[in-house]
Amino acid sequence: MLLGVGVDLLSLARLRSVLSRRNPARLAARILSDVEVKEWHALSTKAERSEQFLALRWAAKEAAYKALYPAVIPRWADLTVSKQGPKPVLSFSNSPRFPRPSEPDFDRIRMHLSVSHDADLLIAYVVAEVRETQVSNA
Structure with a gap:
């Protein structure tokens, strides 16, 4: 069953502007999961790769939220x-918050992610679905 579709378009120039005004490590800590923070720290000496890493995750998570x-x-x-x-x-990466107890279990939710970039633009597209529970014939 389709839960929803989300898309996000990110201008890398906008992200660079944010990074110039903020401490990149603070921004990374705010938007990345624990696993991603470790990966990002390994890239932090390579500015362009570090920026791309943050951009992809920012856009993907915005699209997923939608x-x-x-x-x-x-x-x-x-x-x-x-x-x-x-x-x-x-x-x-963690148990997300559900607004109502009747909503589906997060372990039954599957997200499909597609990303693309060209020049200074990055787009992320997410399709979220809820896998149906299988009925056993007892």
């Missing part, structure tokens, strides 16, 4: 973007 809301209200750190093979994967 796809999941209002059934699930994730915080930045509730979501983790990783790479498994050639595609990025978006998953829950």
